[in-house]
Amino acid sequence: MVLAPLTWRVDFPPVIALEHVTKTYPKAQRPSLSDVSVSIDKGEFVFFIGPSGSGKSTIIKLLLREIQPTKGKVVVNGRDVGSMRSWRIPHFRRSIGCVFQDFRLLPNRTAYENVAFALEVIGKTQAVARRVVPEVLELVGLGGKEHRYPQELSGGEQQRVAVARAFVNRPLILLADEPTGNLDPDTSIEIMRLLDRINRTGTTVVMVTHDSNIVNQMRRRVVEIEAGKIVRDQPRGVYG
Amino acid sequence: MRFKYVLNEVVVGLWRNVTMTIAMIITMAVSLTLLGASLLLYKQVERMQDVYSQDLSTILFFRVGDTPETKYATEQQKQAIEAALRADQTGPNPLVETFQFETKEEAHQNLAVLFSSTPDLARLTPTEDMPESYRVRLTDPNRFDEFEAKYQRFVSDEGGLEFILDQRRLLQKVFNVLGSLQNLGFIIAIVQGVAALMLVINTIQVAAYSKRREVAVMKLVGASNWFIQAPFVLEAVAAGLIGAIIAYLTLVLAKIYIFDGALASLSQVITEIPWTNVHLMFPVLAFAGALVSSITGWIALRFYIKV
Numbered sequence: 001m002v003l004a005p006l007t008w009r010v011d012f013p014p015v016i017a018l019e020h021v022t023k024t025y026p027k028a029q030r031p032s033l034s035d036v037s038v039s040i041d042k043g044e045f046v047f048f049i050g051p052s053g054s055g056k057s058t059i060i061k062l063l064l065r066e067i068q069p070t071k072g073k074v075v076v077n078g079r080d081v082g083s084m085r086s087w088r089i090p091h092f093r094r095s096i097g098c099v100f101q102d103f104r105l106l107p108n109r110t111a112y113e114n115v116a117f118a119l120e121v122i123g124k125t126q127a128v129a130r131r132v133v134p135e136v137l138e139l140v141g142l143g144g145k146e147h148r149y150p151q152e153l154s155g156g157e158q159q160r161v162a163v164a165r166a167f168v169n170r171p172l173i174l175l176a177d178e179p180t181g182n183l184d185p186d187t188s189i190e191i192m193r194l195l196d197r198i199n200r201t202g203t204t205v206v207m208v209t210h211d212s213n214i215v216n217q218m219r220r221r222v223v224e225i226e227a228g229k230i231v232r233d234q235p236r237g238v239y240g
Numbered sequence: 241m242r243f244k245y246v247l248n249e250v251v252v253g254l255w256r257n258v259t260m261t262i263a264m265i266i267t268m269a270v271s272l273t274l275l276g277a278s279l280l281l282y283k284q285v286e287r288m289q290d291v292y293s294q295d296l297s298t299i300l301f302f303r304v305g306d307t308p309e310t311k312y313a314t315e316q317q318k319q320a321i322e323a324a325l326r327a328d329q330t331g332p333n334p335l336v337e338t339f340q341f342e343t344k345e346e347a348h349q350n351l352a353v354l355f356s357s358t359p360d361l362a363r364l365t366p367t368e369d370m371p372e373s374y375r376v377r378l379t380d381p382n383r384f385d386e387f388e389a390k391y392q393r394f395v396s397d398e399g400g401l402e403f404i405l406d407q408r409r410l411l412q413k414v415f416n417v418l419g420s421l422q423n424l425g426f427i428i429a430i431v432q433g434v435a436a437l438m439l440v441i442n443t444i445q446v447a448a449y450s451k452r453r454e455v456a457v458m459k460l461v462g463a464s465n466w467f468i469q470a471p472f473v474l475e476a477v478a479a480g481l482i483g484a485i486i487a488y489l490t491l492v493l494a495k496i497y498i499f500d501g502a503l504a505s506l507s508q509v510i511t512e513i514p515w516t517n518v519h520l521m522f523p524v525l526a527f528a529g530a531l532v533s534s535i536t537g538w539i540a541l542r543f544y545i546k547v
Contacts, residue, residue: 064460089462090459090462090463090464090465091462091464093459093460094461094462096462098460104456104457104460106453106454107453117454117457118457118461120245121245121457121461121463121467121468122461122462122463122464122467123467
C-alpha cells in the first residue's frame with residue numbers, strides 16, 4: 001500500500017480542519033467532543049477509532065453539517081462549516097460522499113436507479129446518468145448487476161452500491177461511518193480495497209470504525225478518540 | 241428532467257394515498273364552491289341594489305275611501321300636499337328632488353303591467369279602487385326618516401294620506417336575507433376551508449413519512465431544499481386546483497339548473513346572474529385553492545422535514 005504524499009502539506013491548506021472543536025449535545029452530562037483539533041490533507045486516508053460513544057460519529061455529523069459545533073471551528077474545503085448559512089448546505093454537501101453501516105439504499109430502486117437517483121436529485125440529466133452510472137458501477141465491481149434490487153444483492157454488494165452512489169458525483173471527500181460494521185471479515189476487506197482504490201483517485205477518505213483487523217491491515221493514519229478527546233494521532237498506525 | 245421527476249413524484253404521491261387525496265379534494269371543492277357562491281351572491285346583491293335603486297322612490301298613497309269609515313282625499317288636501325312637496329324642493333337644503341302625481345288610471349295600468357301573467361287580476365280590479373299617489377324621489381334616500389316625520393301629519397282623515405311607503409326599506413329586507421345567506425355561506429366556506437387545510441397537513445405528513453428514505457438520501461447527496469420540498473407542495477397545489485375545477489363546475493351547473501332552470505320564474509325579482517361573473521370565479525377559486533394549499537403545505541413541511 002502506498003502512503004499518501006505528506007510533502008503536500010506545506011503548499012496546500014488542509015481539506016478538513018477541526019480547530020479546538022467542542023460539541024456538547026443539549027441535556028448531555030459531558031461534551032461528546034472536547035477541544036479537538038485535527039487537520040487532514042487532500043488525498044489522505046484517515047481512520048477515526050475508539051470505543052462506542054467516544055465521539056467518532058459526532059465528527060462525521062460535524063463534517064456533514066448535520067450538527068454545529070458548540071465551540072471551535074470546522075473547516076471543510078476552506079469553508080467554515082459551522083457558520084454556513086443553511087441554504088448553502090445542500091450545495092456544500094455535493095462535495096462530500098457518504099457511506100453508512102446500514103447502506104441506506106432505496107429498496108424500490110435497482111442498483112442503477114439508486115446511483116442515478118443521487119445525480120438526478122442534484123439536477124443532472126438522465127443523459128449524464130446513463131454515461132456516468134455504468135462507469136462507477138463497473139468501478140465498484142458491480143458490472144452486470146445494475147438492474148438488481150437491493151434485496152437481490154448480498155450485504156457486500158449493497159455496500160458497493162452505496163459506495164458507488166457516494167462516489168458518482170466525484171466528491172473531494174468520502175466519509176465512511178462504520179462501513180464494514182454489518183459485513184463479514186472477507187467482504188469487509190473487499191470494501192476496504194474499494195475505498196483504497198477511491199482514495200488513490202485523489203479523494204480524501206475519512207473512515208470511522210472499531211474494526212481492529214482492518215485498521216491493522218491498512219496501515220494508514222489513525223486518530224484515536226476516547227471520551228471526546230484525541231489520545232493518539234499517528235501515520236501508518238495500528239488499532240491500539 | 242427535473243420537471244419530469246417532480247411531476248412524476250406528484251402523481252405517484254397523490255395516488256399512493258388516494259383515499260386521503262379524494263377526501264382532500266372533496267373538502268377543498270365544497271369549501272371553494274361555498275366561497276364562490278358567497279362571492280357571487282355578494283356581487284349579485286350589489287347588482288340588485290344598483291338596478292333597483294334607480295327605480296325606487298317614496299310613495300305617498302292617498303285615501304281611496306273604499307269603506308264607509310274612510311274618506312276620499314279631497315282636491316284641497318292634494319293641493320296642500322303638493323304645496324308642501326314644492327316647498328321642500330326649494331330652499332338651501334332641499335329634501336325632495338322630484339315628485340310626480342300618479343292618477344288612478346296610471347296606477348291601474350301599472351297594475352296590469354306588474355301582473356301581466358295574471359290579466360284577470362287587473363281586469364277585475366275597478367280603476368276607482370286604485371289609489372292615487374305621489375311618487376317622490378328624495379335628494380338623499382337616507383333622509384327618509386326626516387321626510388316621514390315631516391309628512392306624517394298628512395296621514396290622517398284631515399291630511400288625506402293613507403300611508404307613506406319607502407320602497408327602499410321594503411327591498412332592504414330582501415337584501416338583508418340575501419346578506420345573511422351570503423354570510424352563512426362564507427362561514428361554512430371558512431369552516432370547510434379549515435378542514436381542507438387539516439387534510440392538506442395530514443397528507444403532507446403521510447407523504448413525508450412514506451418518502452423518508454428518499455428524503456434522507458436527497459439531503460445526504462445535497463439536493464436543494466426546493467427540490468426536496470417541491471413534490472410535496474405541488475401535491476397539495478394539485479389537489480387544490482382539482483378542487484377549484486370541481487367547485488367551478490358546480491357553480492356552472494347551479495347557474496344552469498337552479499338559477500336559469502328551477503328559479504327562472506323569479507328572474508323578475510332576482511336579477512339574472514351574468515355568465516361573466518360565474519366564469520370569473522374560476523381564476524379566483526383556482527388562485528385561492530392553490531395559494532392556500534401551497535402555503536399550508538410549505539409550512540407543514542417545515543415541521544415534518546428538517547433540512
